[in-house]
Structure formats: structure tokens, C-alpha cells
Amino acid sequence: EGGGQVGDYGEIIAPNGRVVVEDTQTVAERLIAHRGRVVEGRIAVGDTVTARVDAQHREDTMRNHTGTHLLHAALRKLLGTHVRQSGSLVAPDHLRFDFTHPEPLTEEQIAEVQRLVNDKVRQDLPVEARQTSYDQAMSEGVLAFFGEKYGEEVRVVEVNSVAPRFSAELCGGTHCRRTGEIGELIIAPPAAAKTAIATHSQEICTVSSGRKC
Numbered sequence: 001e002g003g004g005q006v007g008d009y010g011e012i013i014a015p016n017g018r019v020v021v022e023d024t025q026t027v028a029e030r031l032i033a034h035r036g037r038v039v040e041g042r043i044a045v046g047d048t049v050t051a052r053v054d055a056q057h058r059e060d061t062m063r064n065h066t067g068t069h070l071l072h073a074a075l076r077k078l079l080g081t082h083v084r085q086s087g088s089l090v091a092p093d094h095l096r097f098d099f100t101h102p103e104p105l106t107e108e109q110i111a112e113v114q115r116l117v118n119d120k121v122r123q124d125l126p127v128e129a130r131q132t133s134y135d136q137a138m139s140e141g142v143l144a145f146f147g148e149k150y151g152e153e154v155r156v157v158e159v160n161s162v163a164p165r166f167s168a169e170l171c172g173g174t175h176c177r178r179t180g181e182i183g184e185l186i187i188a189p190p191a192a193a194k195t196a197i198a199t200h201s202q203e204i205c206t207v208s209s210g211r212k213c
Contacts, residue, residue, distance in 0.1 A: 012034065014042075019036045068088050068097050083099050124180030142170060
């Protein structure tokens with residue numbers, strides 16, 4: 001779990017037991033904690049185990065994470081570059097995207113954002129990740145987020161890296177290989193997408209591939 005993206009689900013199989021993993025958390029650099037329930041037998045220190053990721057859960061989450069990048073880019077292109085991500089939730093069945101903007105979005109603006117995002121989905125653009133230095137990424141205009149701590153080397157996720165590039169952000173999450181894998185993105189419910197709060201931060205809730213939010 002990190003950057004708004006929920007952790008993996010899955011299971012850990014031991015010689016004499018099985019654990020259902022319901023969350024994963026980074027507790028230190030390169031150290032991931034698996035949180036779950038023992039559902040069969042027992043598991044002991046020193047056991048040799050096999051970890052299995054719930055592939056469908058991960059793939060659905062990947063699609064929605066790439067969807068947040070498309071949504072962020074669409075909002076900035078249609079509303080202005082003052083729009084910044086202020087938070088998000090990326091789950092397998094939906095995503096929530098929080099962003100800064102001084103006034104509520106109109107129904108027409110919401111429809112236009114949705115149209116642009118789905119245009120990019122239909123274009124089946126490549127999604128690529130690469131490592132580079134933080135300074136190099138900033139010189140290329142890659143988006144970083146206030147409050148996040150970055151090292152000297154960072155990971156850049158780009159949608160259509162060749163000109164005209166649609167999106168480029170610093171990101172450590174999992175993503176699709178192409179935008180066509182996302183499926184149709186639907187902004188719902190409209191009320192949540194156009195309601196501003198006191199901090200001038202707004203949220204958009206979306207679902208992909210016809211799932212319900």
C-alpha cells in the first residue's frame with residue numbers, strides 16, 4: 001500500500017497452514033509487512049512458505065491507478081495547470097481522485113473530462129516506467145507532489161512518452177502496459193465530482209469497465 005494505492009491481496013502457503021493476506025504495508029525501505037488471517041493449520045517462524053498474489057485484484061488496481069494518471073492529466077489540460085493532486089484512493093473496483101481547484105466543476109466540465117480520459121483509453125497509448133535522477137525528471141517537466149519525499153533516483157511513469165506526451169508523473173505504483181487495458185472510465189456520482197470544500201480541494205469518484213462505485 002502506498003500513494004493512495006491499496007495493498008495486494010493473496011495467500012501465504014506454509015507446510016502446515018495457510019494465511020489469507022488482506023493487506024500489505026511498507027514498514028521500512030525494501031521491507032513489506034503482510035497482514036492477514038491464519039485460515040488453515042498453523043504457521044511458524046522458520047517455515048518455508050509460498051506467497052501467491054491475487055492476480056485479479058492486482059490487475060484491477062493497476063487499471064485504476066493508471067486511470068488516476070489519465071484523470072490528473074485531463075483535469076490539468078481542461079482546467080489549467082494550477083490543478084494538483086491532493087490525495088487519492090486506488091482500489092480494484094473504483095478510484096477516488098482529490099484535486100485542487102478554486103470552484104466546483106460544472107456538469108459540462110465533468111463530461112468533458114470523462115470524454116478526454118476515455119479518448120486516451122481508446123487510443124490504447126503505451127504506459128512506460130523508467131528510472132532517472134530527480135533533477136533530470138524535474139528538468140523534463142515531470143509532475144512531483146508536495147509533501148512527498150524523493151531520493152536522488154526516482155521512478156517516472158509516462159503515458160505516451162513520445163511527443164505529444166499526455167502524462168508524466170513520479171510514481172512507485174503498479175500500472176497497465178497500455179491505456180486500452182483500463183476500460184471505460186465513468187465519473188460517478190456527479191454530486192461528489194463537483195462539490196468543493198473549504199480547502200478548495202475536490203474529489204472525483206470513478207469506476208472502470210462498468211463496475212459500481
